[in-house]
Structures are given as structure tokens and as C-alpha cells.
Amino acid sequence: xxxxxxxxxxxxxQSFGGLPAWxxxxxxxxxxxxxxxxxxxxGGPGLGDRNGPPVEELSVESTVLRPGKIELTLRNDGPxxxxxxxxxxxxxxxxxxxxxxxxxGRLGSxxxxxxxxxxxxxxxxxxxxxxxxxxxxxxxxxxxETPEADLDFYLLMLLLGIYVGVIPVSLGMLWLPFLRRxxxxxxxxxxxxTVGLLAFLAIDAGLExxxxxxxxxxxxxxxxxxxxxxxxxxxxxxxxxAWLERRAERSGAYLALLVAIGIGLHNLGEGLAxxxxxxxxxxxxxxxxxxxxxxxxxxxxxxxxxxxxGSGRExxxxxxxxxxxxxxxxxxxxxxxxWIGASAFNPSLAAALFGVGVGAIARVIVQIAPAMRDEHxxxxxxxxxxxxxxxxxxxxxxxxxxxx
Amino acid sequence: MASGATKGSAGAATEVAPAKPGISRxxxxxxxxxxxxxxxxxxxxxxxxxxxxxxxxSGEAATESPLKGHEHGGFIHAGFAPDxxxxxxxxxxxxxxxxxxxxxxxxxxxxxxxxxxxxxxFAADRExxxxxxxxxxxxxYNGRVPGPTLRxxxxxxxxxxxxxxxxxxxxxxxxxxxxxxxxxxxGIGEDRGGxxxxxxxxxxxxxxxxxxxxxxxxxxxxPLAAHIARGLYGAFIIDPREGRPEAxxxxxxxxxxxTNFDGENEVYAVNTVGFHYINEPIMVPREELVRxxxxxxxxxxxxxxxxxxxxxxxxxxTGTSLQPTEFTDTIIxxxxxxxxxxxxxxxxxxxxxxxxxxxxxxxxxTGFFRVGDxxxxxxxxxxxxYCDLPWGSKT
Numbered sequence: 060x061x062x063x064x065x066x067x068x069x070x071x072x073q074s075f076g077g078l079p080a081w082x083x084x085x086x087x088x089x090x091x092x093x094x095x096x097x098x099x100x101x102g103g104p105g106l107g108d109r110n111g112p113p114v115e116e117l118s119v120e121s122t123v124l125r126p127g128k129i130e131l132t133l134r135n136d137g138p139x140x141x142x143x144x145x146x147x148x149x150x151x152x153x154x155x156x157x158x159x160x161x162x163x164g165r166l167g168s169x170x171x172x173x174x175x176x177x178x179x180x181x182x183x184x185x186x187x188x189x190x191x192x193x194x195x196x197x198x199x200x201x202x203x204e205t206p207e208a209d210l211d212f213y214l215l216m217l218l219l220g221i222y223v224g225v226i227p228v229s230l231g232m233l234w235l236p237f238l239r240r241x242x243x244x245x246x247x248x249x250x251x252x253t254v255g256l257l258a259f260l261a262i263d264a265g266l267e268x269x270x271x272x273x274x275x276x277x278x279x280x281x282x283x284x285x286x287x288x289x290x291x292x293x294x295x296x297x298x299x300x301a302w303l304e305r306r307a308e309r310s311g312a313y314l315a316l317l318v319a320i321g322i323g324l325h326n327l328g329e330g331l332a333x334x335x336x337x338x339x340x341x342x343x344x345x346x347x348x349x350x351x352x353x354x355x356x357x358x359x360x361x362x363x364x365x366x367x368x369g370s371g372r373e374x375x376x377x378x379x380x381x382x383x384x385x386x387x388x389x390x391x392x393x394x395x396x397x398w399i400g401a402s403a404f405n406p407s408l409a410a411a412l413f414g415v416g417v418g419a420i421a422r423v424i425v426q427i428a429p430a431m432r433d434e435h436x437x438x439x440x441x442x443x444x445x446x447x448x449x450x451x452x453x454x455x456x457x458x459x460x461x462x463x
Numbered sequence: 464m465a466s467g468a469t470k471g472s473a474g475a476a477t478e479v480a481p482a483k484p485g486i487s488r489x490x491x492x493x494x495x496x497x498x499x500x501x502x503x504x505x506x507x508x509x510x511x512x513x514x515x516x517x518x519x520x521s522g523e524a525a526t527e528s529p530l531k532g533h534e535h536g537g538f539i540h541a542g543f544a545p546d547x548x549x550x551x552x553x554x555x556x557x558x559x560x561x562x563x564x565x566x567x568x569x570x571x572x573x574x575x576x577x578x579x580x581x582x583x584x585f586a587a588d589r590e591x592x593x594x595x596x597x598x599x600x601x602x603x604y605n606g607r608v609p610g611p612t613l614r615x616x617x618x619x620x621x622x623x624x625x626x627x628x629x630x631x632x633x634x635x636x637x638x639x640x641x642x643x644x645x646x647x648x649x650g651i652g653e654d655r656g657g658x659x660x661x662x663x664x665x666x667x668x669x670x671x672x673x674x675x676x677x678x679x680x681x682x683x684x685x686p687l688a689a690h691i692a693r694g695l696y697g698a699f700i701i702d703p704r705e706g707r708p709e710a711x712x713x714x715x716x717x718x719x720x721x722t723n724f725d726g727e728n729e730v731y732a733v734n735t736v737g738f739h740y741i742n743e744p745i746m747v748p749r750e751e752l753v754r755x756x757x758x759x760x761x762x763x764x765x766x767x768x769x770x771x772x773x774x775x776x777x778x779x780x781t782g783t784s785l786q787p788t789e790f791t792d793t794i795i796x797x798x799x800x801x802x803x804x805x806x807x808x809x810x811x812x813x814x815x816x817x818x819x820x821x822x823x824x825x826x827x828x829t830g831f832f833r834v835g836d837x838x839x840x841x842x843x844x845x846x847x848x849y850c851d852l853p854w855g856s857k858t
Contacts, residue, residue, distance in 0.1 A: 192599050
């Protein structure tokens with residue numbers, strides 16, 4: 060019977076007139092297009108007229124302050140076009156010109172160049188009055204001049220990225236000789252320390268991403284971008300991992316590389332936040348803050364070298380250049396992030412990048428975890444629990460230094 | 464300069480402005496504007512009306528906003544984007560004309576010798592532009608905001624036929640002395656055709672012109688604040704029997720617009736259009752008496768105020784006494800408070816006037832007086848500023 064039913068299938072397929080597979084795949088698409096086309100052509104039969112006033116939504120993508128000027132870049136993330144009619148700042152109409160026109164189509168954007176004698180340190184509420192009388196609010200919590208994006212500025216961001224990213228991570232890696240002197244019984248605890256630290260970073264990055272997503276246009280996904288970014292990063296890293304696994308053993312160096320990549324993606328987000336804050340004047344670049352970030356990120360270096368400690372006999376030796384490479388992979392993205400954040404900040408992109416950081420770290424944790432198992436196959440036992448708690452505590456405490 | 468006026472006038476062709484029944488406008492100085500304004504609109508320039516045109520003819524650059532010269536010099540004070548102005552044609556009214564537009568209605572003598580003065584007022588829903596590019600779904604009397612300035616003389620019999628052409632029920636509630644039936648109050652006199660006037664219905668209010676002073680009328684249908692804020696109000700002037708001294712008379716209704724309906728005003732103004740009298744300063748003759756009928760109808764804010772620069776004025780609260788109570792440069796008015804202000808400008812030049820609730824000032828309630836040589840106003844029939852009796856078209 061089974062053989063018979065199988066034999067009938069090709070016959071059933073022939074009832075479609077022997078169309079090739081691609082045609083069968085195309086037919087539903089064509090029908091969908093025809094249905095949508097006729098629905099639109101008939102003006103949405105049965106739906107009647109639009110009810111009520113237009114829904115107007117704008118989100119502020121960037122705010123640039125120059126002497127006597129405020130530049131707002133607006134994005135329309137609502138369903139209807141929005142026409143900007145007037146702008147009032149702190150209860151006073153202010154003259155403005157537009158670069159992209161007053162009418163902003165769906166997902167379109169424009170820049171308002173507003174003439175206003177703002178004063179450093181003051182707060183400003185901006186009301187955008189639309190053609191139909193609606194208002195959209197934006198706020199400048201603390202006014203400060205936006206730095207010019209010239210060469211000096213990029214060099215400053217480079218220096219900043221090196222200070223908070225490359226140097227501390229590399230310094231943290233100097234613990235490697237110390238770790239190697241420790242007995243092999245410390246190995247699982249050290250890996251757990253890394254895992255705890257990474258988990259805390261992931262939570263931190265996730266929350267920060269969600270915070271930024273709240274300001275991003277909902278039409279581009281908003282908070283879901285953080286989750287999408289995380290999922291994409293996790294899957295891509297898993298794919299790369301599966302591809303690499305065939306060639307390389309799951310060595311300590313390999314784990315260290317993964318940790319470095321995860322931390323690097325996290326530092327990309329961190330650099331982005333620093334660059335953005337600096338560009339908008341929200342970040343006072345005190346030496347204290349830089350020192351805080353440096354200490355904070357030193358622990359990340361420790362996390363990278365922990366897998367390299369090896370388990371006694373099979374301890375691996377990595378050349379100085381390769382170690383430096385790991386440090387760059389983990390630290391240098393902070394520079395890139397600072398550049399992006401300071402010059403082309405876009406809340407949607409930032410939210411997605413923070414999500415990528417979260418996904419990457421999650422993937423790294425999953426990969427480190429097997430190496431933590433004891434002889435009974437357990438993940439959680441006293442030394443790993445203490446290790447993770449220590450990692451979380453260290454990051455939390457050093458994090459207090461960088462409360463922005 | 465891109466012109467909002469030219470752009471918007473295309474839309475005006477499709478909008479049929481309802482005729483104003485029973486209105487005989489005595490434009491006074493505004494008559495000059497009828498010549499000057501259309502040409503200005505056609506060129507897409509800032510519209511300048513009234514005596515401004517008269518002064519322009521005599522060689523003075525009257526069309527210039529006082530701030531124009533400083534436009535590139537930085538921020539003088541709050542103002543609108545310079546590239547567009549309100550389309551007065553499409554609005555169907557111009558605040559410059561409203562200043563001196565007194566509606567005397569139609570008069571006839573009753574057998575008793577008493578003057579009967581009659582108006583016909585209709586309510587209509589209409590979209591108006593309250594700031595350049597900002598439209599507002601207004602409810603209007605006779606298609607304009609504020610409604611027509613109804614003017615009578617003490618002791619006359621007044622008859623106001625109100626036709627409700629709006630989609631919503633309305634009334635006309637006059638401040639004055641009258642019977643309950645004539646009060647424009649929903650629920651009172653419904654059985655006699657009064658009270659709330661439903662869409663398509665009409666009612667004739669009748670009462671004596673008393674007491675003399677500057678008053679107001681407005682809709683009294685609930686929700687009251689919303690009905691008033693939408694634009695259903697106007698000035699109501701009763702002159703004393705013996706009249707007042709000759710003067711250049713101006714009506715200023717202080718109002719505001721809650722364009723997003725959140726219970727707070729987004730735009731403040733005198734006679735509806737924010738910053739209008741910055742673009743078109745009010746032309747007044749030097750050393751001659753200027754009389755301002757000031758009415759505060761502002762909703763959602765408890766007080767409003769009026770302040771003039773470089774000058775002081777005599778304050779006649781509610782205009783019910785011929786003796787001023789104060790010589791000052793700033794007064795405060797609560798809602799529905801009103802006053803007559805009398806002043807003379809001793810010097811030529813531009814003098815700002817604005818609400819000294821400065822928040823309102825920067826949200827539209829600011830303007831300029833432009834003081835000039837009175838001889839230049841002669842062409843505009845300055846002598847006709849004073850109103851003789853009986854006014855209005857005789858029937």
C-alpha cells in the first residue's frame with residue numbers, strides 16, 4: 060500500500076499541468092500581487108473613509124546645538140505625512156528653516172534649522188506645531204554646544220576609545236601569568252568568573268539598548284530591534300562556530316577568541332554610548348570617568364585570558380602578537396563605536412548594535428559553559444557559583460565608577 | 464521669499480465663503496486697504512492693509528515689518544519662520560481690517576422715534592489659519608474670528624437674528640442687561656424657541672442697548688470653554704448717548720487657540736492671527752487720540768494683559784464710566800474682562816504692544832504700533848474715524 064501511495068504522488072503532481080517547480084512557487088505570489096493591486100485600485104472596498112484626524116508622529120533623531128542655532132533632525136514614524144508649521148522653544152515661537160522641506164512623508168526625515176539664543180546648561184522644551192495644529196514635543200535636558208566633527212574630534216574619539224577600550228582590556232590580560240601559576244583546580248572557577256562577568260555585561264547592554272530603543276522611531280521596530288539584533292548575532296556566531304568546529308579543536312585559544320569577539324561587540328555599544336553622550340554634551344569627559352571605564356574594562360581583559368589558563372598539562376602558549384590581537388578585537392570596537400556615536404548616531408542602529416552585543420555574549424557564554432562542567436557533568440557547583448558571583452560583583456562594583 | 468499667500472489662494476477658489484447677510488460694513492480707513500491689499504497678495508508680499516497702504520502711497524516703506532532689518536542680525540525675540548505668512552484671503556478676514564471694522568447693522572426709526580438696530584448673524588464651522596501654516600477647525604460667527612464687532616448706541620432697541628449654520632448647537636449670549644429669554648442660555652426659554660439653538664434653527668434676540676461700554680457676546684452651550692475657545696465670541700460696543708471724543712478707534716480681542724485640544728493654548732494673539740501686527744504694524748496718527756476697545760476672551764489661561772511701549776494710557780474698565788480710573792501702561796484682564804484704553808502717541812516710530820504675561824507675548828500676542836504724521840492719513844479719510852448718527856445703512 061505504501062509503495063502504491065508513493066507511486067501516486069507524481070501522478071497527483073501532473074494534475075497541475077506539469078508546471079515546473081518555480082512556476083508553482085510563483086503562482087501564489089502573482090495572486091497576492093493581483094489581490095493587493097485590485098484592492099488598492101478599488102479603493103479598499105467596504106472599508107469606507109478614513110475616520111478622524113491624521114495620526115502625527117515624529118521622533119527626533121539628532122539634536123545639534125551651535126551658537127544661536129538648534130538643529131533638529133526629525134523622522135516621521137507615524138502612518139500619515141506630517142507638515143511642520145511652526146516651532147516653539149520654551150513657550151516662544153522661534154524662526155526656522157528646513158533642509159528637507161516642511162512636509163515629511165512616512166519614514167521620511169527633515170532637518171529644522173532653528174534660530175534660538177540658547178544658553179549653555181539650560182533645559183529646553185521644543186514644541187513642533189504641525190499644520191493641523193498637533194504638537195510634538197522634544198527636549199534638550201542640558202544645552203551644550205555640539206562639537207564639530209573635524210579631525211581633532213575624531214582623534215579625540217580615537218584616544219578615548221584607546222583609553223577605555225584597548226588599554227584596559229590589554230592590561231587585564233596581563234593577569235595571564237598569574238592565572239597560570241594557579242592550580243588547575245581554579246580553572247572552572249575562573250571560567251565561571253568570566254561567565255558571570257559576561258552575563259552582567261549582557262544584561263547591562265540589553266537594558267541600555269532598550270533605553271535607546273524607547274527614543275527610536277517605533278516604525279523601525281523600536282525595542283524589537285534589540286531582540287532582533289541579539290538573535291541575529293547569536294545565530295551568526297553559532298553558524299561560524301559550527302563551520303570552525305570542523306577544523307579547530309575547542310581549544311583554550313579558541314574560547315579566548317570567542318570571548319574577545321563577544322566583549323568587542325559589547326564595547327562597540329559602549330563606545331557608541333560614550334561618543335553619543337559626548338557629542339550631545341551629556342557626557343562631561345572628566346578624568347574620573349575615563350579612569351572608571353578603564354578599571355571597569357580591565358576585568359574584561361581578565362575574562363579573555365581566563366580560558367587560556369589551560370588545565371595543567373595541556374597549557375597553551377600564545378605569542379605576544381596573538382595576545383595583543385585578542386586585546387584589539389575586544390577593545391578596538393570601542394573606538395569604532397565612539398566614531399559612529401559621535402558623528403552618525405541613529406537610535407535605531409544603536410539599539411540594534413546593543414542587541415548584537417547581547418546576542419554575541421549569550422553565544423559566548425553557551426560556548427564557555429561546557430568547559431566549566433565537573434566530572435559529574437554539573438555546571439553549578441561551589442567553585443563555579445562562587446566564580447560567577449565574583450564576576451558579577453566585580454563588574455557591579457567597578458560599574459559604580461562609571462555611572463553616567 | 465516663498466509666499467504662503469499665493470500658495471494658499473489656490474485653495475480659496477474651491478471654498479465658497481458664505482455671504483454675510485445684513486452686514487453693512489463701514490470700513491473707514493479699511494476702505495483704503497481694499498485697493499492696496501489685493502495687489503500685495505498677488506505679488507506674494509507681506510500683506511499690508513488699511514492705513515499702511517495710505518502711508519505707503521506717501522512714500523513711506525510701510526510694508527516692512529519692524530523686525531525685517533534685523534532678520535539676519537540674529538534673534539530679536541520669538542517669531543515665526545520668515546518664509547510664509549497667514550493667507551488672509553483664505554481665512555476670509557484680515558486682523559488689520561478687523562481692527563477698524565465696526566458692524567453697525569441696519570437701522571430704522573420706530574414710530575416712537577426710537578432707533579431699531581438689526582443684525583443677522585450666522586454660525587459656521589470653518590477652518591482658519593491662526594499662525595502661518597497652522598490650521599484650526601474654528602466655529603465662527605459670520606465666518607470670522609473674532610465675530611463681527613457689533614456697535615450700537617445707548618438706549619436703542621437691538622434685534623439680532625441668529626442663524627445656526629454650524630453642525631453643533633450654539634447660542635449668542637450677550638453681556639448686557641436683558642431678560643432671561645434673551646440671555647442665550649441653553650435650557651431657558653426652550654419652549655419659546657430660545658435657549659439652545661440647534662443646527663439649522665434660528666432665534667432673534669431682542670433687548671435694549673444698555674449699559675454703555677465695551678462688552679462681548681459669545682456662545683454659551685456646554686462644554687462652555689470649548690465652545691468659546693473654538694472662536695464663538697466677539698466685541699459688543701454700546702456708545703454713550705452723548706458719544707465719545709473723536710478718535711482713531713481700534714478693536715482688540717485678545718484670544719488664543721488650543722490647536723491640539725489638550726486644554727492649553729498653542730497660539731496667542733490679538734484678533735486671532737499670532738504676530739500679525741508685527742508683519743503689519745497698526746498705523747496710528749501722531750498726537751491724535753487713539754481709542755482701543757480691548758476684550759479678553761482667552762480660554763484656558765486665567766489672566767491676560769496688555770502693555771504698550773513708550774507710552775501710557777487712560778484706563779476705562781468696561782467702558783461704563785466716562786472717567787478713567789487709572790493712567791498706566793499695563794493692565795491685567797481676567798476672562799471676559801474688557802476696557803477702553805485711550806492714548807496719544809507723541810513721537811513717530813514703532814512701538815511694541817504685547818501681553819505682559821510674557822509667555823503669551825512670545826507665543827503670538829505681540830504687535831507694533833507704527834506712529835506717523837497724521838497729514839499723510841488724510842487720503843484715507845481720517846476725518847471719518849468719528850461716527851455720526853444714525854449709523855448704518857438706512858432702510
